[in-house]
Amino acid sequence: MVEPRVYDAMSKPIVGHLDPFFFEITQAVKTGLNTCFGTANEFTVAMSATGSGGMETAVANFVEPGSKFLVFASGYFCDRLIDMGKRQRATVIQIDKPWGETWTPEEMREAILREKPNTVAYVAAETSTGCWTDGKAICEAAHEVGALVIADCVTALGSMPIEFDKTGIDVAYSCSQKGLGCPPGLSPFTVSPRALEWLTKERKSQIPTWYFDIKLLAEYFGGAKRYHHTAPISMFYALHEGLTVIAEEGLENRFARHRLNRNAFVAGIEAMGMEMHVHRGHQLWNLMTPKLPEGISDMAVRKHLMDNYGIDIAGGFGQLTGKVFRIGIMGVLATKRDTLFLLEKFEEALRAQGFKAKDGAMAAAEAMYATSGS
Amino acid sequence: MVEPRVYDAMSKPIVGHLDPFFFEITQAVKTGLNTCFGTANEFTVAMSATGSGGMETAVANFVEPGSKFLVFASGYFCDRLIDMGKRQRATVIQIDKPWGETWTPEEMREAILREKPNTVAYVAAETSTGCWTDGKAICEAAHEVGALVIADCVTALGSMPIEFDKTGIDVAYSCSQKGLGCPPGLSPFTVSPRALEWLTKERKSQIPTWYFDIKLLAEYFGGAKRYHHTAPISMFYALHEGLTVIAEEGLENRFARHRLNRNAFVAGIEAMGMEMHVHRGHQLWNLMTPKLPEGISDMAVRKHLMDNYGIDIAGGFGQLTGKVFRIGIMGVLATKRDTLFLLEKFEEALRAQGFKAKDGAMAAAEAMYATSGS
Numbered sequence A, B: 001m002v003e004p005r006v007y008d009a010m011s012k013p014i015v016g017h018l019d020p021f022f023f024e025i026t027q028a029v030k031t032g033l034n035t036c037f038g039t040a041n042e043f044t045v046a047m048s049a050t051g052s053g054g055m056e057t058a059v060a061n062f063v064e065p066g067s068k069f070l071v072f073a074s075g076y077f078c079d080r081l082i083d084m085g086k087r088q089r090a091t092v093i094q095i096d097k098p099w100g101e102t103w104t105p106e107e108m109r110e111a112i113l114r115e116k117p118n119t120v121a122y123v124a125a126e127t128s129t130g131c132w133t134d135g136k137a138i139c140e141a142a143h144e145v146g147a148l149v150i151a152d153c154v155t156a157l158g159s160m161p162i163e164f165d166k167t168g169i170d171v172a173y174s175c176s177q178k179g180l181g182c183p184p185g186l187s188p189f190t191v192s193p194r195a196l197e198w199l200t201k202e203r204k205s206q207i208p209t210w211y212f213d214i215k216l217l218a219e220y221f222g223g224a225k226r227y228h229h230t231a232p233i234s235m236f237y238a239l240h241e242g243l244t245v246i247a248e249e250g251l252e253n254r255f256a257r258h259r260l261n262r263n264a265f266v267a268g269i270e271a272m273g274m275e276m277h278v279h280r281g282h283q284l285w286n287l288m289t290p291k292l293p294e295g296i297s298d299m300a301v302r303k304h305l306m307d308n309y310g311i312d313i314a315g316g317f318g319q320l321t322g323k324v325f326r327i328g329i330m331g332v333l334a335t336k337r338d339t340l341f342l343l344e345k346f347e348e349a350l351r352a353q354g355f356k357a358k359d360g361a362m363a364a365a366e367a368m369y370a371t372s373g374s
Helices: A004-010 A020-037 A051-062 A076-087 A105-115 A136-144 A193-202 A214-221 A233-249 A251-271 A298-309 A336-352 A361-371 B004-010 B020-037 B051-062 B076-087 B105-115 B136-144 B193-202 B214-221 B233-249 B251-271 B298-309 B336-352 B361-371
Strands: A043-047 A068-073 A091-096 A119-123 A148-152 A171-173 A187-191 A325-328 B043-047 B068-073 B091-096 B119-123 B148-152 B171-173 B187-191 B325-328
Touching (some): A004 A233, A004 B004, A020 A187, A020 A233, A043 A214, A051 A076, A051 A148, A076 A119, A119 A136, A136 A148, A187 A193, A233 A251, A233 B233, A298 A336, B020 B187, B020 B233, B051 B076, B051 B148, B051 B171, B068 B076, B068 B105, B076 B091, B091 B105, B119 B136, B136 B148, B187 B193, B193 B214, B298 B325, B336 B361
Parallel strands (some): A148 A171, B119 B148, B148 B171
Antiparallel strands (some): A043 A187, A171 A187, B043 B187, B171 B187
């Protein structure tokens, strides 16, 4: 769901891609994104591509041919990072867990100290599993061995804290259409001074992509305003408006709102006798993955919700095909009213398929709102 | 200038990137783009990137590492093709002309038969010079030596004929914001069956980019509808509406309208005693480059037009810095009224800077409309 005022912003007349007004917009976008990422980075832009374009930008700039690229892999988008690393002709080391699980700080540390990679990537918020991975131990160990750290923040940005600087991340990317509540089309992208220095001074081979070349983009969005490509102006208007909406609510309030609705939904799910796929403490604040109860068709439940209420929830895929639902509660829909409505109709759809839900789901969710607990 | 109804289309609520409605849109976009390109290609899409992203897609997919890449170079965007070819680690052969000139069919043929490249690229419509290059001789010679041909159509698509199939082009790309009259953000892209077959059967090395991988995109936009990236839905709405506007006018009518206004403007320019930089027969139909008269400041002329009338014309850059104006007359602005207004105010601005314009510019332009000559 996109805020009406964000749609309105897109219908405003465009200016040129070298117009001072456009650079006012990009400056405001940078400030807004830095707040969401939790960073003071100088290089923060919206890439003229969708989230996967941001991922490719990260890998193409910060993974050199022949270098060692370590990826913590427990979901679909980890696999995409691995694919991209291979295309960069890096030696890819893959540290696996079943989809939806994550690593202990000791496991992270041990893998990095053992492999001594040049670049490490992890998916902070994995869209395919609903799992959050805290990268603090990754960043600490990586920096000890002189490696850079890439964090995929596609689902999380704008809905839960990333804490880029505090965690010690070097490169992070996201998308415009999830936590930020805008239409898809841009990829927020931020680079630490340390990684930028590596790129300009230590990277040996030429960056293999022109469109995603961070050094050229730094000249365009930075002080020089040197023409690179023609940015999608209307999308920048949308992102600017979306970030304004976030600033008006206050980022901390927005985070708390998402967490509260997540907590209420999970309380309801567990009260009716279902389990969450991701362990408590690692669940995203805006994407929930309840396990599919045995004998229930996820397709039938999804169809019930779509046909009767226009509610669109997703199923699992890859390792989680037929094992979980994937339910986003974010942006304008992360409200008590919408969350309770969703929970009620979800239970109804499950019961219609023969699931013996325990009573009390709605009460459990309501109770969570009453205490506003975390 | 963007049509108001195209802006309106962008403010429509988005659907999912795997929604059947979205694929109806992409199918209509394909049909509309094929008409503009003059092709019956099966693979025609809008890339989720701006025009330069289309250029990178062409080079990354169809220029292999270690292969021979011949570029006909007489403008800024030719240089970008060369840059991208080098990033693909190809051996780049550059056939130079001064900016704004083009090659005879014999010169094209001779260069290709001599060099026997694997891939040839040329810029059909060069934005930096206003020059049109007809690629027929390039395509014939290239196919004789088994090479693929890439044509940059960024400025031309939707304003003048490309004749992709008739010319024998293999790969062409464009942008959404020039001849098609939409906001920037998508890159129309089309591939001949021959080039697609080369890509799937003969290319030896892995495509080095995931985001711009044509084989993966063929699975997404083609029959399988297999998830690749999250397409910028709103931009597709815009392009779809822009193509509908074009279809309503009729493509041939639209081409004729651009050519007539180009002819009228050029007649006026020459009547006042100025010269065009590009020779007759090679001038684009929507971007004109009159030579800057000696002793006149292009900056002052541009400022006069902008300050007094909000008219935005560009100067030359690169080899043409201080040598030409670059004046676009396209889309909704390619009308008799707007063209005559522009001509009148352009003459006024030149006179204000001391240019001794001959009388009769407006009459010469009017005469062109009266005869509707080509």
